[in-house]
Amino acid sequence: VEAADGTSLYTGSFDRSAAAGDFPERALPAAGFTVAAAAARPTAATAATDVVDLTDRLTGGHTWQVPAGEWQVDLFGGVLLADDSQGYSRSYVDLLDDEPVELFLDILPGEYHRRFGRYFGTVVPGFWDDEPFFASAEAHFKRLPWSPALDRALRTVGVTPGTAYAAAFDDLGRSGRIARGNYWKAVSDRFATAFRKQAQWYEKRGVALITNPLYDETAPAKRIASTGDLHKVNQWAQVPGGDIITAEYVAGEPTMIPRNPVSVAHQMGRERALLEMFGNMGWQVTPGFVHATVGAQAARGVNLTVLHALWTDESRVYFPPPFGPRAPWWWAMRPLAEWIGRVMEAGRGTSAARTALLQPQRAAEQWTGTDRQQDVDGPLAEAAYALERAQVDFDLLHEGALTRDPALLAHAEVRKGRLAVGAAAYDLVVIPRTPVLDADGVRVLREFVRAGGTVIAVGALDTEEADGGDRTLAHALSDLFGDRVPARRSLGRGHAVRVADTGALGAAAVESGTAAAVLDPAQDAVRILRVRRGPDTVFLINNESGAQVRTVAVLPATGLPETWDPATGTGGPAPVYRSTKDGVRVPLDLEPYRTAVVVVRGGRRERPHLTESTVPVRSVERHGQVLRATVEASAAGTHRLAGVDGGHRYHGTVRIDDPLAPLPVDGDWTLIFEREGAEPVTGPLGSWTEHDELFSGSGTYTTDIDVDAARLHGRRVLLDLGDVRDVAEVSVNGTALPPLLWAPFVADVTGHLGAGRNTLRVRVANTLSNERKKPLPSGLLGPVTLRFRRRTTVELRRV
Template sequence: MTTKRMMKCCLLAATALLALADTPALAGPLEEGFRVPPIEARPRFRWWWPGDAVTDEELRREVKLMADTGFAGAEIQSFSPNFITLTPDEKERVNQYAEPSFFAHVRTAGEAAKSAGLTLDYTLGSSWPSGGGFAIPPELAFTELTMARSEVKGGQVGPIKLTIPKRTRRLGALNFLDARVKDPKVADWGKRLDARARTVAVVAVKGGAPMLNPAAAGAMGMTLTPWRDVITPGTLDPSSSIVLTDKLRDDGTLDWTPPPGDWQLFLFRQYASDVGVLGAAGQGPQLILDHMNPKAFAAHVARVGDPLGNNPPGLRSTFVDSLELMQDIQWGPELLKEFKKRRGYDLTPYLPFVLQPGWMQAWNEHWSPPYFDSSSGDFAERVRTDYRRTVSDMMIEGFIQPFVAWNHSHGLKAKFQAHGGPFDVIRGYGLADIPETEDLPGEGDPLFTRLARSAAHLYGKPIVSAESLAWANRPFDVTPDEMRRRVDALIVGGVNSMILHGYNYRFHAEDWPGWHAFQPSPFAAGFSSMLNETNPVWSAMKPLGTYIGRLQSVMQAGQAVVPVAYFYGRYGYYEGIEDQGAGRLAAEKAFLAAGYDYDRINPDSIAHARVEGRQLIAQGGQRYPVLVLPPIDGIRADTAEAIAGFAKAGLPVFFIDHAPTRDEGLAQARSRDARVKKAVAAAMKAGAKVVPAAAIPDSLRTASIPANLHFSGDATGLVFVQRRIDGRTVTFVHNRGEAARAVTMTLPGVGGITRWDAMDGSMTPVSAKAVQQQTAVPLMLAAGESALLVLDPKTQAATIPSPVPVGSVTLPADGWQLRVEGHAERNPYAHDFGSVTLKDWLQVPELTQFAGTGTYRRSITVDAGWLTKGTKLVLDLGQVRDIATVTINGLSLPTMFSAPFRVDVTGLLRAGKNDLSVAVANVPQNGVINPKNPAYKKFKPVPAGWTGPVRLEASR
């Protein structure tokens, strides 16, 4: 094809305009790290191992591959290969997890990583939750509380027959399908589990029954809990509570005649749970350890950790994944004793108030009213808070603190996912050296991931890690463009170190696409992402990793700018826990919309904070110009007194809607409530204010609380983070919405603005204007687009001329030579199609079930007039599914993996004939579909290939 000759007058006019500035010379460490991310800033893989069915040779090869792909290392996660046929030898090797051969393999991987300049994290146990093997017998397994309820009326003559609650039946660690339970060494484990069952209490309380929803919660066909959600709680009179445990016979008969009135009878029974560690490899049954018992952790770590030795080569940390403890009611054998010691009263008479369905319920956390409330005001809520605080204390002391201490004693860091735990999650994150969040909740919801970032700031932890790029029920169709969007969402959520989920060890590779840790089955589709060489889009991992590394190199530098400390005093977390299930997160969204970033601050951090220069300084060094409290009734007296001290020291304090009026707990309620009221009054006298929720943004501005920025225009869906680095203000803004946004963003301070492009490492000045000691910059963000903007007070805001288009030409859709190579219906497939027209591969019968690479070729002729000095040439590929690599005259450019698929080809084209090749690869989905295979027939075809239109554009 011959391009149209450009008009000379257009070229002459264009040369009079300033061209876009080139990338400036590297000015310092920040620029250097952005251009070539240092190793510590690069992302990592979660490295799925099929138990111990690995070889030293393959481990070394995969470590080298990760290094060559530009990653910082990996997180070893040993997993049992489900839903594939294993030979007897493979089964035996898989279950050599935590045996000497396994630790030898870990050492091999660690030494290979060290030699390559990488580091590894090691999951402290196969899969999750923690436990498994002969180290965790029934006596160290976690326990749960169950409840049965009966209604009786006064005058009914005893004895009364009660229902004895049974252990909730789930497919547990001792299920008959697991061959490991046939080991003679565990023949009595079932009886030993049963032997731990005991009746905790029988309690009678006057009151009425709750109104319940018809069905209990379940997921994937499993019973998660026997408790149904509550429509209306029952009401109990706590003053009438009678403990009748000693009157219960073994057959469930209660020797008791109720006094006049309507009575609820409760029988509470403790069971050791037989719920198993999910997908665990290793010998013996896989019981979950008791997270309230430090002896259980010690037994576990002796099996899975101690053999590593001290300072194991190449290992950075050990890791504990999300807890996902499936208990009916959270419990520990020592809980009643510990409760009385810590809270100052006996919980037994008030156990009926504890149950609230959905609270920290694994896999289905949600809000429901409690089963029972009290007839006397907030009595029941105080009991629940005391119970949850005790659970929190015992889990932190029984598991998290021993985990951190063990790592430190072995020369390792502790990396921990605190979400999903029924404890102070911010403290749980903060105790770890590397707090880790994940992106499954809310598809990378930056408000959720801010919890881990908050802990990092409060406790002085520089790295905020995230289990990243995971989608439920989408093992094969997630595109690199979607991955890039998710990366940006994680960055604006405060994450600065991503663990990509995940890289599968090469296992059963002959059966394409090979083993996947979340192998699809007839029962479930599994999880993404499948990031290894068998995925046709694997070549996108290197540029994606570089993109992530550039952003993380910036987000690991300097100090975060977070004006608002927003109080969080709950135990556990799920969306809706603070607003009775509404999940609006109204305050958090209002802060960001008004240009104020925030961290959640917990009572433990308040206890260790101080005020200097009218700013709250956390123990980790983070500074907050204001403390805001949500509308809560109860708060710990010591926390209220600390807040009063902050207000007296000059810190602005705001209570949304109303201030707390009481202590959160029941013990010594009268005196503690008086302390809260006195502290709140003192705070108000010192200047604290009660402000309606809708007025909070304006109140912050009126109080001269400095905002991060201000948006003019419709900023719906825009989320940001900000850092100060060497006197510069760095702001990353991401458009999470599905519509483009055109806004003006105003930043505090005056200076020039550059936009840093993490795709290619360029740093380009953009137009900005100084306005009253601020700098305003126009910003257009397409759906899913982001901008990294750097304000430098050493430079001046200026108007930067936009490039002027001087010509374009559309390449024909037909006449391309196409050859494909990959897989169809999971079998190898290659074909030369000859001359084709660009179209979706779903419209080509031979390619509807194809996954792989299609290489398009043609020659183009370029007129010398296009190659004038100062002319920029861009090749726009149009619609690509899902990655593309352009080669011009034998020179291949970096793989493009995210829209828009535009590449600068200036200097690559020559006058006359040029060879153009475009290699397009799609995700594996279409190639795995097999109507005859129940695990793969459920997947639906997705668009694939290249449709264009293709344009060559020139500008100056």
């Protein structure tokens, strides 16, 4: 090949694979390069149908005569996946090929089994992978996946290797997108086979596989290039899992991270869905942030939390924070661990979610890596968050489940008016906006609607059909939904609904009757998970915001409601609720980021209880012809109460004259750091960084207060510490109270505070951020206040 001036540009005879290295765009390695495929196309080609696949001509001395015109010839080769960016080289096993996977199983878990097989299933409960992938993980590999096993896999899904690779690299129009989608489907299927082999190997030996795929924090189209189809990966795991690390969660903001492993767990009938949390999130992680994060993921179905770096060598922490004695607040870890355990246990059971959100996998495969990738990922997340804001609990429904994708274990079947997918069953399916749909899947949804289900489609339905049958898809969508937007259409025993955007999705889903709760007033920040345990339904309720939430929840269940506090492990029959035809109405008072549990016990007889109260109620008991309710007021006022006992109704009124005015704890406090040689300092409350901005550890604040007997008599007394950075332990007159790990930092000091002079000590710990030269406000910032509550018993008389 020569330039116009006769200068030789490239080798003219391509009789050796190494000759391709003459091209300057990418220098090919002299060794370790395997010819994988070849393809040719006219330089002006804009479609995959113009591609001539030359792969089968690469061996056996075949030739190809170039037709007239200007042609582009693509040679595709495989190289070793290796990372040499860290000053050393590490190669990566080919997870798309059976033989390397089998060798891996023999070399690693196989060796464990040869040495410790007698402990498998007891001491060794299982094996946990950590972010496996097949190619292109940023920032070092940046290549498309290849394996010797891909040739057959590509042909199995209906595309030849040369065409598939050409379409994966370049824009070859509509037919190219279909070929690209088939390429990524083949890759995902091969990757999933590695997990099938692992899971079956482990199961045979009585242990479990926990999955944690790379880039599970990203959306379906974005993650494909590194991790493929997570549904097909996680379906094989005995414990589907993932992680939430680095900056992947911000308190108060929604997330999709748990949705895939949780959905798979529900559909595969797995007992647990795991999330590793907090790795590399930073030295500044506090129990308060742990509280917010774990509660939010639990409300999305995670019921097994693993704290990253819990077993880290604390002398060398690579991915902070450490969860161990090195953390300044380690002395408060026990109640945090107990709270996590209670929340996780509350989420165990059989999922009662009745809604499925369709994951348009064919669109993800066809549009990944293009400028329209977000047209797949964005609408899926928007629909998910709209459902969350409306308290609709849901699973992701893989599109292939509707089309009987042979690489999926659980296929959708219409049974008794519901859409059954493995161990799960749904009454509502939501279709997000998507550029591509499979017409076969739409036909299954039409069958589902006719049998009694509901399908809601969001936005326009001007989508392409996954295999090019646009007219077939258009007819199928029109038959199902009609042409108007918005619209609700009866079809058979079910309904097909169209909404213009996600702003109307929540209300439409609630109208379908599948929400986990209906709140009055509505509260966007509340997330609810429901699971069943025998006759009981458990509602795990999380306030995913930094603001107090007060509302009344109608929980779609029948029975006796109980309220439980995971922070203390205490609870019992709800003193205030009302049974209605739509379910049980229970008032909710949720502090910022709080997780609460309501259990509706099926088959239990109702006890005497209140149905209305404007003041918190502690207990209700029957005494002859009256109900006696113990209430607790925080301010003066008059409150009307109503109750029931069997078929009888009761009314009562309580008047609180006590003003219950708070008492500020003013004046100076004495602070002393817990370190050798520390000297006490006295002054007003504030961040201890004013004294030592790089101190990480614990410090104790001390002051004396005088309280007269009249303020204590007949009152419950709370010590409100105000702003604390980051955990606190209150001692009153030498008696230490349980640690306070998150806001509101309030200790019950009733019975500990006496008339006259009292000594208050508040031990506070911050994080390791300060000593790492990233100082943050630390200590007891206040203001500190004594708050009072008046408990009284009121009689409600029968009416």
